Amino acid sequence: MRTQRYGATTRKNLDEIRASRTKKYKCPRCKSLSMKRISAGIWECKHCGLKIASDAYSLSVSEISK
Numbered sequence: 001m002r003t004q005r006y007g008a009t010t011r012k013n014l015d016e017i018r019a020s021r022t023k024k025y026k027c028p029r030c031k032s033l034s035m036k037r038i039s040a041g042i043w044e045c046k047h048c049g050l051k052i053a054s055d056a057y058s059l060s061v062s063e064i065s066k
């Protein structure tokens, strides 16, 4: 069966975007998986309260890893 091929691809991309938006991230300070996106580009650690400005839909901690 080769039907719905393009539809499946599109859905997979959407799933990836959605997953990156809701995924939990590791806090660079307390190392707990408590980083949550609280608004576009703002991430907050529910554990220690650290706030980070980053990309709207994903978190890059490379700049603050120390």
Ligand SMILES: [Zn+2]
Binding pocket: 027, 028, 029, 030, 031, 032, 034, 045, 046, 047, 048, 049, 050
């Ligand atoms: Zn933290």
